Amino acid sequence: MSTEHKMLVFSAREYDREFLTKSAKKNGIELKFVEARLDEETARLAEGYKAICIFVNDLGNEAVIDKLASVGVKFIALRCAGFNNVDLKAAEKHKICVARVPAYSPYAVSEHTVGLMLALNRKIHRAHMRVRDGNFALNGLLGFDMHGKTVGVIGTGRIGALTAKALLLGFGCKIIAYDKFENDELKDLGVTYGSLEDVYAKSDIISLHCPLMPETYHLVSSETIPKMKKGVMIINTSRGALIDAAAAIEALKAGQIGAMGLDVYEEEADLFFEDLSNRVITDDVFARMLTMPNVIITGHQAYFTREALNNIADTTMGNVLSFFGGKGCENAVFCDRIRKSKRMIKK
Ligand code: NAD
Numbered sequence: 001m002s003t004e005h006k007m008l009v010f011s012a013r014e015y016d017r018e019f020l021t022k023s024a025k026k027n028g029i030e031l032k033f034v035e036a037r038l039d040e041e042t043a044r045l046a047e048g049y050k051a052i053c054i055f056v057n058d059l060g061n062e063a064v065i066d067k068l069a070s071v072g073v074k075f076i077a078l079r080c081a082g083f084n085n086v087d088l089k090a091a092e093k094h095k096i097c098v099a100r101v102p103a104y105s106p107y108a109v110s111e112h113t114v115g116l117m118l119a120l121n122r123k124i125h126r127a128h129m130r131v132r133d134g135n136f137a138l139n140g141l142l143g144f145d146m147h148g149k150t151v152g153v154i155g156t157g158r159i160g161a162l163t164a165k166a167l168l169l170g171f172g173c174k175i176i177a178y179d180k181f182e183n184d185e186l187k188d189l190g191v192t193y194g195s196l197e198d199v200y201a202k203s204d205i206i207s208l209h210c211p212l213m214p215e216t217y218h219l220v221s222s223e224t225i226p227k228m229k230k231g232v233m234i235i236n237t238s239r240g241a242l243i244d245a246a247a248a249i250e251a252l253k254a255g256q257i258g259a260m261g262l263d264v265y266e267e268e269a270d271l272f273f274e275d276l277s278n279r280v281i282t283d284d285v286f287a288r289m290l291t292m293p294n295v296i297i298t299g300h301q302a303y304f305t306r307e308a309l310n311n312i313a314d315t316t317m318g319n320v321l322s323f324f325g326g327k328g329c330e331n332a333v334f335c336d337r338i339r340k341s342k343r344m345i346k347k
Contacts, residue, residue, distance in 0.1 A: 006030045007051040007077065007320055010038040010058050013273065015309060016079075020053070023313035027321055037269070043067035051075040051320055056300065057269040060086030060098075069094035075323050078333075079316050080303075082239060084212045088334045097328075097335040099319040103158050105308035110162035112302035113207055113237045114170075116261030120233060120296055121146065140293075144204075147172040152203030154196070154219070155210030155238070156183045163207055164191050176202050179210070200227040205235065212239035222247040231258030237302040240266035245285050252292055259294040263302040272299040 005028060009020060012033035024031045032049075036042040038058035046052050046068055054060065054076060065087055068076070076086065078100040091098045119125055122143040130137070146167070153164045156179045164186055167173040175191040177183075178199045187193065199206065206228065210216050220234060220243040228234075234257055236243050245266060251257040265271070267283055281287045289295045303312075315331065323329045 005320075005324065006032070006049055007053055008046050008049040009033045009053040010036060010042070010045075011055045011273065015304075016055075019309040019313040020079075020316070023310075023317045027317040029317055029320055038064060040064055040067060044071060046073050047071040049073065051077060051324070053077045053079055053316060054085075055273075056080045056082060056085065057272065058085060059269075060091075062087045062090040065090035065094060065096065069096060075099070075320065077316050077319050079312050082211060083333045084239065086333075091334045097323055098333050099323065099329045099331045099335070100333055101312050101315040101319075102331055104311035104315065105303065105305055106158035106162050108305040108308045109159045109237050109302040110166060112263060112298070113159070113163050113209075113235055114166050116235050116237070116263070116296055116298070117146070117205060117207075117233065120235075120259040120261050120294065123293075125296055126293060148174070149204040150174045150176055150202050152199035152206040153177045153191075154199060154206065154208050155179055156181075156186055156191070157209065159237070160207070160209030161186055163209060165189065173205075196224075197227065200224060201229070203232060204229060205233040207235040208238045208242050210238060210242070212241050217241055218244040218247075220244065220248060222250070225251045225256055228256070230256055232256075233259040233261070235261045237263040240264040240268050245289065249285065249288050252289075252295065260289075260292075260296075262289075262295070262297045264300055265297065268300060 007029060009016065009031055012035055017033050020031060034045055036045065038054050040063050043064050044067065050072060052073055060076065074096055076096060076098045078098065081100055081102055083098065083100050086098055088098060123141045127141055151167050151173045153160045153175055156164060156177045161183055164175045164177060168175050168189060168191060176199055177186065177191050177193050178196050182193045218241065222244065225247060248257060248260060252260060265286060267286065271283065271286065289297060319329050319331050328335050
């Protein structure tokens with residue numbers, strides 16, 4: 001087998017091995033898995049591989065990219081949609097192609113988003129623990145009808161649009177959305193678009209579905225939270241740094257935020273995807289959120305369905321084959337071979 005059809009997979013867990021191996025076999029690609037997260041120390045493991053595969057919390061800063069280039073890496077296959085963890089300028093400097101999986105199952109993420117809303121509203125996490133303990137009292141479990149409530153959806157791309165539809169058509173919520181690009185199909189269904197200020201002022205629930213970029217960093221902050229309705233529910237299944245968690249804690253303590261559901265956290269790289277149950281959590285911000293009855297946190301699992309993992313594996317292998325086949329790669333976020341392509345996304 002040609003060395004070009006070999007790929008090193010960082011941050012590999014059991015489920016990654018299962019799904020990626022199945023797809024790699026179909027496509028004649030040889031994989032080696034390492035559990036280590038890509039960082040400045042572990043980049044040297046890529047020696048002998050032209051292609052590597054990484055996930056959301058692998059580190060792709062300039063120093064790491066420099067090291068990868070020095071050991072001969074030419075292709076970085078992100079097995080996720082977001083690419084905020086890779087320095088594309090550094091990749092461009094070394095002519096390393098970076099590709100991603102733009103969509104694998106927006107249904108998975110939007111369904112998890114609605115799941116967090118329902119669980120928080122009806123306190124299902126607390127009710128489950130009570131009933132297991134033989135406590136059938138209802139005090140403290142009071143929720144509200146989702147029907148007729150206003151949900152603010154920030155970012156109406158693939159996931160945001162599905163979330164808006166599920167809430168509009170399934171629950172009878174009113175949807176007020178904010179995006180730079182308005183979605184006509186959603187408007188025809190009855191979604192109204194407004195400014196961010198409108199979304200903050202009118203929403204009972206705010207759900208974040210925009211990418212992490214300099215302009216969306218700490219979108220939910222001590223400046224914006226006071227503009228929201230008192231008791232607002234905030235859901236973030238997008239990227240952790242959209243929320244300033246320290247500011248959210250203060251607002252939760254004051255009752256300005258009534259409930260918060262997170263699948264992502266700004267400092268999640270040191271926590272998520274690991275079994276840390278025998279250790280003390282040293283991140284005091286994260287630990288404080290865990291003490292709150294009106295906060296639910298899941299460990300970046302919104303994408304985690306069978307369908308999504310199959311799609312991620314197949315698209316990733318397709319990306320590897322097309323790059324090494326000399327065709328460039330249609331899912332590239334940076335690729336020197338298609339420098340002028342409209343498909344290339346600049347940060
Ligand atoms: P998408 O590219 O289809 O949609 C993103 C939308 O955000 C676009 O409509 C874009 O116009 C809009 N947008 C861009 N800048 C904006 C801004 N400043 N304010 C408001 N909207 C803005 O992406 P998607 O597939 O729907 O994914 C959305 C987010 O979900 C991404 O950040 C991705 O990283 C995250 N995600 C999380 C998981 C998970 O498991 N938790 C899985 C997949 C994706």
